[in-house]
Amino acid sequence: MGEFDLIRRHLTGLGAARADVAVGVGDDAAVVRPPPGHELVLTTDLLLEGVHFLPGMDPEGLGWKVIAVSLSDLAAMGAEPAWATLTLSLPGADEAWLAAFARGVDACARAHGVAVVGGDTVRGPPAAGAQLCGLVPEGAALRRKGARPGDMLCVTGTPGDAAAGLALARGELEGLPEAHARFLRARLERPAPRVGAGIAARGLARAAIDVSDGLLADLGHLLEADGLGARVEVAALPCSAALAAAPPGRRLAWQLGGGDDYELLLAVAPERLAALREAVAAAGVPLAAIGRVEAAPGIRCVDAAGRAVEPPAAGWNHFAEEGDGG
Amino acid sequence: MGEFDLIRRHLTGLGAARADVAVGVGDDAAVVRPPPGHELVLTTDLLLEGVHFLPGMDPEGLGWKVIAVSLSDLAAMGAEPAWATLTLSLPGADEAWLAAFARGVDACARAHGVAVVGGDTVRGPPAAGAQLCGLVPEGAALRRKGARPGDMLCVTGTPGDAAAGLALARGELEGLPEAHARFLRARLERPAPRVGAGIAARGLARAAIDVSDGLLADLGHLLEADGLGARVEVAALPCSAALAAAPPGRRLAWQLGGGDDYELLLAVAPERLAALREAVAAAGVPLAAIGRVEAAPGIRCVDAAGRAVEPPAAGWNHFAEEGDGG
Numbered sequence A, B: 001m002g003e004f005d006l007i008r009r010h011l012t013g014l015g016a017a018r019a020d021v022a023v024g025v026g027d028d029a030a031v032v033r034p035p036p037g038h039e040l041v042l043t044t045d046l047l048l049e050g051v052h053f054l055p056g057m058d059p060e061g062l063g064w065k066v067i068a069v070s071l072s073d074l075a076a077m078g079a080e081p082a083w084a085t086l087t088l089s090l091p092g093a094d095e096a097w098l099a100a101f102a103r104g105v106d107a108c109a110r111a112h113g114v115a116v117v118g119g120d121t122v123r124g125p126p127a128a129g130a131q132l133c134g135l136v137p138e139g140a141a142l143r144r145k146g147a148r149p150g151d152m153l154c155v156t157g158t159p160g161d162a163a164a165g166l167a168l169a170r171g172e173l174e175g176l177p178e179a180h181a182r183f184l185r186a187r188l189e190r191p192a193p194r195v196g197a198g199i200a201a202r203g204l205a206r207a208a209i210d211v212s213d214g215l216l217a218d219l220g221h222l223l224e225a226d227g228l229g230a231r232v233e234v235a236a237l238p239c240s241a242a243l244a245a246a247p248p249g250r251r252l253a254w255q256l257g258g259g260d261d262y263e264l265l266l267a268v269a270p271e272r273l274a275a276l277r278e279a280v281a282a283a284g285v286p287l288a289a290i291g292r293v294e295a296a297p298g299i300r301c302v303d304a305a306g307r308a309v310e311p312p313a314a315g316w317n318h319f320a321e322e323g324d325g326g
Helices: A003-011 A059-077 A095-111 A161-169 A178-189 A195-201 A215-224 A241-245 A248-257 A270-282 B003-011 B059-076 B095-111 B161-169 B178-189 B195-201 B215-224 B248-257 B270-282
Strands: A021-023 A030-032 A038-048 A080-090 A115-123 A127-137 A152-156 A207-211 A229-233 A263-268 A287-294 A298-302 B021-023 B030-032 B038-048 B080-090 B115-123 B127-137 B152-156 B207-211 B229-233 B263-268 B287-294 B298-302
Touching: A003 A080, A003 A095, A003 A115, A021 A115, A030 A080, A030 A115, A038 A059, A038 B080, A038 B115, A038 B127, A059 A080, A059 A095, A059 A127, A059 A178, A059 A195, A059 A207, A059 A263, A080 A095, A080 A195, A080 B038, A080 B127, A095 A115, A115 B038, A127 B038, A127 B080, A127 B127, A152 A270, A161 A178, A161 A241, A161 A248, A178 A241, A195 A263, A195 A270, A207 A215, A215 A229, A215 A248, A215 A263, A215 A298, A241 A248, A263 A270, A270 A287, B003 B080, B003 B095, B003 B115, B021 B115, B030 B080, B030 B115, B038 B059, B059 B080, B059 B095, B059 B127, B059 B178, B059 B195, B059 B207, B059 B263, B080 B095, B080 B195, B095 B115, B152 B270, B161 B178, B161 B248, B195 B263, B195 B270, B207 B215, B215 B229, B215 B248, B215 B263, B215 B298, B263 B270, B270 B287
Parallel strands: A080 A115, A229 A298, B080 B115, B229 B298
Antiparallel strands: A021 A030, A030 B038, A038 A127, A038 B030, A080 A127, A152 A263, A152 A287, A207 A263, A229 A287, B021 B030, B038 B127, B080 B127, B152 B263, B152 B287, B207 B263, B229 B287
16 A cells, blocks of 8 residues: 555544535545634644654644644634644654554544544654634634733633643653653643633633643733733642642743643633633633733732742743744 | 744735635634635645755745645635635744745735735744635535546646746756746746636536646546546647747656646536636636546547557656645
């Protein structure tokens, strides 16, 4: 079997079966049918070996992650995922690698109702990308823009876990109980995009962004959209049991600056906080209030007594990391 | 100005201004509004240095080409282009390079009514990709599948020019008059996707594919979709004045096997050939009948006297070249 047939065999028919796919993999392009009354939400991401994933990364995890990263962008807009195309660059066609990668793509796409309808595979340095197309009712998309002074800032899940997972993968974090180590590695390698939470936040949150570059960096992007600032209470930052079990030295740096979490950061009017919390909880996702939007630009971190805390230097930064910011 | 600001500055606002773009570059994802009664046509392509373009390629040409290649997939489906996202991998942010690349993207997108609504830029080996989203009236998309024995095979433009342009770029073809050399290089570096011809062929052609891997290879893909074969008259192959001026040695290999032409190959019922020719001509695109679909699998090349011609070995083949074939 030639390389081309191998690739076609493994990368055809991945993800959910959707009745709105008229033409899937195998033609010059895919044809899909959007439902009436909806807008399309479009995003693209490219993950490179050595930049976004470690050389030798488990291909099944990579397949999961390449879909999850773009799903997180859709989640931040409150969109319901629908269709994906894949981009794959490989030095050669290794059947076991392709089969594992395809399993990861399939699992993540299927779990979120996404049909993989096309793609492009080329010979080159290891890289994988996904282009996701989601749906929102007209005018209902969440935006980065829209926060107002006095809004509460909330975050889903437990940011910082992925950065701790990366430290584990690099051998920089040792002695953790096995279950905690597994949890942190999974948070890095099998991120759970907060799709249900994003949909639940439509009409409740005033602004949203996904936390992929680190909590403070992404909060900065959200505030920048309206020229605002914020106060963040570090004692209110949610912390997983696994992260709490790690030596405390780098914990705050991971929580505030660690990338790759794919949580959602939401700004919500105080009177809607309870409703938002309930809606997000109904989607099975924890939500924590961590601070407030303020009129004065800049982000001020404070401890439980209200004293200023200097945020530790961010631990993670890749080139032009802002997803669809261009 | 930081790298990130540089990139944002150059890659924002490219292409046509479209009233159906609700959210463009600068949020987690873009939001666009499809018109009622239409299906979406989705395609993605990734061009790598050393595989799809020569190291040191003029960045403006690369910007044009990355959009043009995906537009050609839309053309083959008869779709009207609408929105694009970009993928860009660069070793560093060189402002002159970025500005030129952006000019090329902008020119090609604008010429075809496409708004560039988002993208992802990463640090890595030189590569550029585009994801295009087009529109077709419900059920009107052209497919690879659909040809029948007896159908005429037609091709737009003059396949083989791009392969001659590549030979020129590699210094393998010398002594051509300057105007011809310029024409062939432009056919390689500034391909004109046959968008108008694809739209014109809706309802007239029975099957379509774009010629990106070589005429015989792509004809093979089209025939394979229905288990058919074809007879190709090599004397009927259209030839540009520039290609006719090149030494004849490799001409037939370029015409039948050269890649990167981005022409359309169409199968049409004989009684509709005149109407198709007229519709495609109205879009400003030349069309030539080059053979017929036959029931027996396999492609038979014949000369003007009907004698079998052995097609020369294809000159171009990259890994898994089939666009959205997976």
